[in-house]
Amino acid sequence: MLKITPYLGFLVVIVSIGGLWYPILGYFMFLTIGTLFITSIFRGRWFCGNLCARGSYLDYGIINISKKRKNPMILSSMWVRLPVFTLLMVLMTYRISVTFAAHNTFELIGTVLVSMCLVTTIIGTMLGGYFNTRSWCIVCPMGTMQRFIGGNRYQLQMVHESCTDCKLCEKVCPMELEVRDIGNNPDCIKCGRCVEKCPNDSLSF
Numbered sequence: 372m373l374k375i376t377p378y379l380g381f382l383v384v385i386v387s388i389g390g391l392w393y394p395i396l397g398y399f400m401f402l403t404i405g406t407l408f409i410t411s412i413f414r415g416r417w418f419c420g421n422l423c424a425r426g427s428y429l430d431y432g433i434i435n436i437s438k439k440r441k442n443p444m445i446l447s448s449m450w451v452r453l454p455v456f457t458l459l460m461v462l463m464t465y466r467i468s469v470t471f472a473a474h475n476t477f478e479l480i481g482t483v484l485v486s487m488c489l490v491t492t493i494i495g496t497m498l499g500g501y502f503n504t505r506s507w508c509i510v511c512p513m514g515t516m517q518r519f520i521g522g523n524r525y526q527l528q529m530v531h532e533s534c535t536d537c538k539l540c541e542k543v544c545p546m547e548l549e550v551r552d553i554g555n556n557p558d559c560i561k562c563g564r565c566v567e568k569c570p571n572d573s574l575s576f
């Protein structure tokens with residue numbers, strides 16, 4: 372299984388900041404969206420826990436400034452997530468569509484993508500700093516999209532007989548999921564941290 376590394380997070384900084392001078396860097400967003408779309412068909416939110424550059428930025432960068440407060444329940448509500456998803460998708464589609472009338476469409480699309488990356492990075496940084504490292508990942512439109520495409524795929528399995536209720540798994544879960552009652556949770560990002568932490572090998576994929 373691939374694992375998020377600290378190095379992936381640098382890509383977020385490079386695209387968000389470097390893209391202000393080199394808009395072509397924004398096309399990295401298309402690569403990201405294409406990859407997560409394909410992986411979500413087979414493994415749900417696996418991309419979030421193993422390959423996302425922003426996930427790496429949060430896990431290895433923002434963790435150092437995070438207050439590590441419990442995320443407010445409202446963040447995981449679909450009443451918040453769906454409007455955020457719709458707003459960002461409509462905004463991105465509209466802004467890209469108006470570039471078609473210009474002569475430098477390719478560069479302008481890059482600028483739109485860079486600005487989306489920068490804005491969501493700022494929001495992710497603020498949420499991660501004030502609440503918990505991966506707060507943004509609860510409302511992120513790309514996470515919500517993966518949930519809907521393949522949320523029931525590649526589920527965490529639990530052997531209840533060997534579980535001693537020590538709750539170590541829940542302490543390390545970046546999505547603050549109730550791992551012991553995980554069932555078929557489509558927001559599990561398949562990071563495997565709970566599996567590694569469990570002293571009784573009660574968890575597996």
Ligand code: SF4
Pocket residue numbers: 407418419420423424425426507508509511512513514515
């Ligand atoms: S929820 Fe969004 S930002 Fe977080 S890891 Fe998934 S795709 Fe990346």
Ligand code: SF4
Pocket residue numbers: 420527540543544545546547548550553558559560561562563564565566
């Ligand atoms: S339940 Fe386990 S694999 Fe899923 S997000 Fe939490 S720690 Fe990662």
Ligand code: SF4
Pocket residue numbers: 533534535536537538539540541550551568569570571572573574
């Ligand atoms: S870490 Fe393992 S033994 Fe402990 S509560 Fe979680 S599943 Fe059960």
